[in-house]
Amino acid sequence: LISGTSVDGIDAALVDISGTDLDIKIELIAGATYPYPPELRERILAVCAGDRISMVELAQLDDAIATSFAQAAQTIQIGQPSASLIGSHGQTVYHRPPHIGEDTPLGYSLQLGRGTVIANLTGLTTVNNFRAADISVGGHGAPLVPRVDAALLSHPQYTRCIQNIGGISNVTYIPPRNSNWLTKIRAWDTGPGNSLLDLAVHHLSGGTKTYDKDGAWAASGNPCQPLITQWLQQEYFHVPPPKSTGRELFGQDYWEQCLQDTLSYQLSPADILATLTELTATSIAHSYKNFLLQMPQQVLLCGGGSRNLYLKHRLQLLLPSVPVLTTDYLGLNADFKEAIAFAVLAYWRQLSIPGNLPSATGAKLNVPLGEVYQPLER
Structure with missing residues (x-):
């Protein structure tokens, strides 16, 4: 539970x-x-x-x-x-x-x-x-589940990142199963997952929606790259693992500041959601590129954000050489992992x-x- x-x-x-x-x-x-x-x-x-x-x-x-x-x-x-x-x-x-x-x-x-x-x-x-x-x-x-990830999702040859996207996103990096492989596993919270998106959807819909199904609303907008660059200056993204975070950082106050930041760019609601989606995807890719010794051969998504097709698409574009799949691909239900x-x-x-x-x-x-x-x- x-x-x-x-x-x-x-x-x-x-x-x-x-x-x-x-x-x-x-x-x-x-x-x-x-x-x-x-x-x-x-x-x-x-x-x-x-x-x-x-x-x-x-x-x-x-x-x-x-x-x-x-x-x-x-x-x-x-x-x-x-x-x-x-x-x-x-x-x-x-x-x-x-x-x-x-x-x-x-x-x-x-x-x-x-x-x-x-x-x-x-x-x-x-x-x-x-x-x-x-x-x-x-x-x-x-994160508490990396050892379970190792038991259920490791592979003799493949290096994998198990990326859970809930309110907060976290990753488990699993090297191939060989000598001392368990000690080489790394895991940390990469930053926001759905937390800011859900707060934005609730606000922008006047309280009629709680989330963006399939990322369809965000997909109709355009990300604002200057804002992504600005938001990625947040100190948390640059602190090396081990690290963890929560709504204490990426919660209501953070969303309200993001909303204020968008005013300078006259963004539509769809543009705001596209930009916040890009923040989640970019912070994940940024984490891999800065804190992993090598890029994984597969990324396996799980959690509610794994069903956000637009987010999955944006992450794949940011990691062009790595297949972005879900844990369903290996027979482990992504919704209930x-x-x-x-x-x-x-x-x-x-x-x-x-x-x-x-x-x-x-x-x-x-x-x-x-x-x-x-x-x-x-």
């Missing part, structure tokens, strides 16, 4: 897992996205944008999210084999990367949707709070197998990820 930084809803994947460590095999039995009730989604987005709430309201929000997650877990099992374990990423509402050299150098990340509530509502053992263990040993707590990953991380947690990759998160140690909650006996 996961709801990403786009806050589109809860992605649920019912997965059959076999094997133990990197030899795992998965079969997706069912996958579905369950939208949040509109009022709950607005509350989450407001908190992510920095709205202040009381402790009473925070507790209520935590419980409401946990209840929605539990309902998603129960619904996806209807007419299907019963699950024996839940891995729930929860809903990120705050993420602060580690501050190296400061008095409190450790990072902080808050995901709402208490595991103990999910366990008791579903009657199933639940693993959640996956980021805390990595953060406790000096990591960013993000992240949800599948947290099922795997929960499975590994039960076996006390480390789930993080220090080369990706900057952590000092490999550690099992997640806290385990058992349901009360009934």
